[in-house]
Each structure stands twice: as C-alpha cells, then as structure tokens.
Amino acid sequence: MALADLEKLARNEEGIASAIAVLRQYFGEKLKTGQALREQHAHTTTYIPSQLPDAVVFAETQEDVRETVRICADHRVPIIPFGTGTSLEGGVNAPAGGISIDLNGMDHIVAVHAEDLDVTVQPGVTRQALNDHLRDTGLFFPIDPGANASLGGMAATRASGTNAVRYGTMRDNVVSLTAVMPDASVVRTGGRARKSSAGYDLTRLIVGSEGTLGIITELTLRLYGIPEAMSAAIASFPDVESACNATILAMQSGIPMARIELMDTEGVAAVNAYSKLDMPEQPLLLLEFHGSPASVAEQAENFGAIAAECGGTGFEWVTKTEDRNRLWKARHDAYWAIKAAAPGKDAFPTDVCVPISRLAECVAETERDIKENRLYGPIIGHVGDGNFHASICLDPADADELARAEAVMERLAERALAMEGTCTGEHGVGQGKRRYMRIEHGTGAEVMAAIKRAIDPDNIMNPGKVVTLS
C-alpha cells in the first residue's frame, strides 16, 4: 500500500511471547490465539490490509482490562482495544502485533439517571442495545453512526452520524468517562455535572484518541427526551449547489433540523434500485424534524419554503412512522445499495468535513475527480455539518483501480484541508488518515506527540495509530 501510513514498528517477539504466557495464566480460556479469531479482530471495512494481533483477550471487567494493561506494560507489548470492529481506517490493526482486548463482554448498563438525562454504561454496550434498554423511559441516545457500534468505540473515534446537526457528536455527548491508562491506573474524567471548569478537559482528550492514550471502561452519556413528534421530508434539487444553499438558509434561519442528508445523483440512483423507490434521479435532501406536533409542522413548512426558493422540487413531508421509516431505511441502506450497484467490488467509504459554504464546490470537484478516474463512488453527506462520504467501489485485487482510488482519496483529503476543513469528520484517523495529520495540524501534531509520549512513554497503547512519534 503506497499511501496507508503503516509505521515501521518493530515486533517485540520476546515480550509478546512472555506476555501471552502470563496473560494465559490469568485469563485461561478468555485468552485466544486461534488464527480465525485473530483475523476477525484485525478485520475492518477498509482498503488497508489486515495486521493481526498475536492474541485476543476477552475482558469482562475493568479489573480484566487493568490486568491486561499491567501485563502488557511489564513486557512492553502493544494493546489494541476492540469493540464491534466497524472502524474504517485500520483502527484495530496490530502493526507490531500484541494483544487485542475485546470489550464486548463489558456490556452492562450501569445506571440510568432519568432526572439528570444521563446514563452510565460499559464500553461494550452498543447504541441499539442502549436504546432498546431505554425504550420505556421516554429517553433516547441520539448519536447514530450507521453501524450498530459499541459506545466505547464510538467515543474512542469521536463518532457522529446523521443527527449530529441537532444533537452533536460523541464529543458533545460524553459527560465523563473512566479509562485505564498505560500504567494501569484508572482515571475517571469527571462526575455527572453537565458542565465543569475544573481543569483540563480529559474527557474530550480521551474521546477521539482511538485507544492511543487509554482504554475506556465506562462512559456517562447524555440522554434526550424522545420527541413528541418526528417527521421526515425530501426535496430534489437541480444540482448539489442548490441543495447546499437550501441547507445554509435553513441553518441560518434557525430551523432545528434533526437530520439533513444530501445524496448525489448516483447515490439516489443506487438507493432507488436497491430499495425499490422512484425518487427523481437528481441531488436529494432528506430531512427529519423533531419537536411538538405543531413545531415539526412549522419546521417542515419553513423548510419547504426555503427549498422552493432554492429551486427544490418534489418537496414531500411525511409524518406517519411507516413512511418516515421507509425513507430513512433507504438512507441507512445506502452503503448496501452502493455495493449492490457495483457487483464484484467492495465499497470503501472515506469522509471529510468542510465549512458548509465550501461544501457544494468540494462535492462537485470530488464527483468530477471520481468520474475522471473511471471510478464509481456515490456521495452521501451529513450536509448540515459540511460532512460527506464518498463510497468508492473497487476490487482490492485490481492494483490499478486501487491506485486510482487511493489517489482520489488523497486529493479529497487535501481538497478538504485547502477549504479549511478536516481530513476526517467522523471516521477517525487510524492508520489510513495518519499521513494527513501533519498537514492538517502543523505544529499541533507535535503537541499531540508530546501528549502521547507523556501519557504512554512506552507506546504500548494502540501504537502506529493517530499520532506519529518519530
């Protein structure tokens, strides 16, 4: 792989062998070294080749995590946290081998505080499991990255998704967390107060650190009352620019949209074919409104007027749950729709985020670049945030196609950075985006490296990801 920044990390063979022996004494059957299991723990939806850990520990308690960290620290052996394996940039690869620590067994919902609108969970709880658990409380956790990811993994990658425009990202919705640090000490980054000015924001430092500073063993998350009413709407636009203009006007006028998603023409075509819909094959905005019945009606009406002003057509507003679900299911199935449209190929979603004023230009240039390079890669975006995905389809065995796709992805990241954006809005850095960190952050990359060295001097926590130490 020319472009994935796979750091040349030496394997500490002796340390790994010793650590596994000691871990086996402690964990017995909860330590596995079978090939298939190790492969599964390095596999993610990425074009980056897998790099297997040497063993997998199935942690069930915080003490299991501490013991694993203690042993790995003693032997200077890498430790790579693993949730549901839905990371997109090689986050669970083991470039220097080491121990994958599977946190799915830590799946308790510790406490729901309905009055405080918060919940404390273990890291292996998935967002769907949490929302199932909350169903009878009238509360929900909104962050939805698409995959049914673990909440620990979502915090570690600072995930977001379709409704970040209204509810924020994991950055905004983790109240505090507990992490096992590289020296096996346990840090609780805060209580349950909604806000605090008490010192450095360790919560936000660990959220998004992708397991390179510590392993999250508990999270307190914000909850929200389930809105009394929800409705969905769609509108088609002659071009991406008109759709973006409508979004900008709607944001400026303060319509509190819960979701506003853009699909480009190719995306709509793929979704139509897959979900048996007949939406006009031109750029589409798909929206959701939350509030009281009167408020969602007003929001939809106001948005409809803005859409019309910007050249939108076919504005349709649906309030019935089944209609709303049908539309949003089509959106959520977009990944599968895109894969189905490119038989024999895999879809590799990449993501960037730019100021919304630059979004139309960024999408248009990216569409052109994809086409000019004879690739298929529909664009779908969380347009209220300026965040979009190009899901480039390719056969990883086709070296030429892969090289063209990588070049397109690289230009996309550079394009976003040139527009005052970021190389990743929500997927994270992992190995895949590491090479952009110095371009994006300049001297800030050195500050990150200084923090990593101060907290993890032996570089045992998910080495080869996010920061570059050399």
Added chain:
Amino acid sequence: MALADLEKLARNEEGIASAIAVLRQYFGEKLKTGQALREQHAHTTTYIPSQLPDAVVFAETQEDVRETVRICADHRVPIIPFGTGTSLEGGVNAPAGGISIDLNGMDHIVAVHAEDLDVTVQPGVTRQALNDHLRDTGLFFPIDPGANASLGGMAATRASGTNAVRYGTMRDNVVSLTAVMPDASVVRTGGRARKSSAGYDLTRLIVGSEGTLGIITELTLRLYGIPEAMSAAIASFPDVESACNATILAMQSGIPMARIELMDTEGVAAVNAYSKLDMPEQPLLLLEFHGSPASVAEQAENFGAIAAECGGTGFEWVTKTEDRNRLWKARHDAYWAIKAAAPGKDAFPTDVCVPISRLAECVAETERDIKENRLYGPIIGHVGDGNFHASICLDPADADELARAEAVMERLAERALAMEGTCTGEHGVGQGKRRYMRIEHGTGAEVMAAIKRAIDPDNIMNPGKVVTLS
C-alpha cells in the same frame, strides 16, 4: 489565607530583571512597570489577595505575544495572560512575579462567515463588542457569563452563563483556536469544519486551561441566527425543590429553553429592593424562550403547565422586548443587588455544578450552612445545568467572617463533589479551587500534571494555577 492554595513558587529575580530589560528594548512604551497598573493587572473579584506581576506588556499582534513568550522562555520567567480582569479565582495573580501580557489591544474581528455560522476574532474582543459588530448580520454569539469579558478569557476559563442550557458553554462554541505555546511555536487547533475526528482534541484541551498551556491569539466561534421571537416568563415556587422539579420535567419533555434561572428567597428579596420590583419573596424561576412566534408561545404554555403541576404560582409570560429586558436586567443586576443588600461588604460569588437531581438538596444544605454561619449569601443558579452561585458577602478585613466564609465555600465544594458534581461549573480553578483538583480528579490530576510538564516543562505559563506539579 488558610485555604487559597497559593503554591510556594520561588521568584527568579535575575531572570525577571533580564527579561524586563530585553522586553523593554522590544516593546518600548508598550511595556509598563508602574505600581498602579501592575495592581490593576492582578486585581480580580476574589477574596484571594493580589500578587502583582513585575511588568505588563500590551500586546497588539500575535508576533508581540510570540516575542514576549520567547523572551520569558529564554529567562524562565512567568507569563500571565490578561483579558478584562473579570476572573473570580485569582486567575491573573502572579505568585512568582513575571510578566502580565494584556491582550485587550488584540481586538480585531478577523472574519465573519455568515454562511458557515462562524466568526474568527482576536482574544481581546469582548462578547458585547462581537454582538454589536454582528447586529446587522442577523447572527449572534450566545455565551453570556454576565461580565463583558474578553472572548479569549472566556475560552481560557471555559466560561458559560445563563443560556448554556440551550447553547452550551465555551467548550461547545469554540470551533478552533490559535495559541502561542511555551516554546513560542504557534498552534492552530483546527480549521473551520463543524466537526472533526482528526486526532486529539487540542481545541478542548486549551479551552479551560486558563493560560497554563499556551496563550490564545485567535478564536473561531460558532454563531447562531437571532431567533425570530424571544419571550420571558417567571414563576414562583413554595420551595427550591419544587422549582427544581419543574426544571427537571421541562428538560425531560424537551422544551428547548434558552435560559432557566433560579433565585432563592434572599436573592429575590435583594433584586426586588435593588430593581424596584415586587416579585413574591419565595424561590423564583426566570425563563427565556427562543424560536418562532408560535414555538415560543407553545414553549411558554407547556412550561406554565409544568410549573402549575409542581406547585408554581404567579406564572407570567412576557413577549414585549421592554418587559423581557426589565426582567433580565434585574437578573443581570443581581450581583449589584446582593452587594447593595450588604452595605460595607464585598460579594464573592463561588460556583459549583451538580447533577440536577441533586440540585435542590445541594442548594438547601448550602442555604442552611450559610445561615448557620451568620453569613449573607443569596443563591442564584443556572438551574437547567445544575450550576449555581452562592454570593457570600463579607468584609475581607474581618478575619473571623472571612474564615467562616472560606469554611462555607470549602464545604460547598466538597458537597458538590460528594453529589457527583464539580467544584466549579464555570468560574474556573485559578488559585482558589486548586486544592480540590486532586479530590475531584484523583489520578486524573496526575495526568493533567503530566500534560502540563510535557507542554510547558519550565512552568512559565501562568504558574501556580489549575494544576499542582509537586
């Protein structure tokens, strides 16, 4: 002072003298050493005695900041950033002397990006100056800590205020920032994308670090469309608990309140006397709603129903700007009202934040403690966040009164921590709250110290604040 944690820091006399000499060559008249000016730059609204810097540099450009940092770093001399001097916990004191860097001259509004709902400013711009500048754009910056503080200072202390319940705090509203680090390098923590998963969150690390990691020289802030309609409401309650219960129900039901403030009985009495109002002298909630005219009407109606259910009386809803302003002016004048109610004394506001389910209990115990210690200290709170202030009035020359007040403040911080809260919701740590950091953060305090050492190994950036290094 028994309780203020004034670290024993040695003065580097030789370094300070040399640094001042070199700074004078560079800055000429922009460097001042007069007693009155130095006193003014150490003075804040706090019971902590002033500790003067040895000189004040008036910076006008980022290059001025860099040059000051370079010279101070060369001579290992402390550098203390200064905005409007409204910090409450000794944040601008110079416990080891050194150079106060006054950033009020850096007051340019660099760029308004109306389409992206963001603005880039220099740190000396005050929140009122920003909102005056934005007036014709239809946009505003919501964070309002009461004082007309500088935006750099607000970011440095992670300030918030009355409308954080709707718009968040400085944590949520700084998109990115530029800081001069202790080695005089310049770090830009991000672009203008709304969200990013690209590495450690340096923005949130520097927000709230109170000048101990770097000096903010530019900020990009989120803006919001001015709501089409705003209205205010008040309701009285038989006790603090009923008022808190109404708040909890309103939050759970998703009423998007822009402000919800609690005044205890003594607070209402002080405000009545000062602002010539005749509100019932019992616990009061004061609210503001933002939205469309129909939406604010619905919000007020829904809140009115909840208030009645919780025993609230005298619910009054006002939409006229002058009525709204009259109510909110009374709230904003509360500090002066409290001072006026205690002639010959100063008011020292302290703040804590707890989960809202514990708020009533925390307020009631604090009221009792204040009374039992023969002190006067009305309580006013940002109740939607669980954040409240006790403004204890005292004569600092009265050693006995001061000791009783300090003991009350200490018990308040400990009470908040015991309730899973924080020792400061929005005022910051400075010197005044430093002794609670280990209690609140445990091993997290060591992580903060490790970060401080890694970034500022010579401890020149606002030493003696926030973190304890020994």
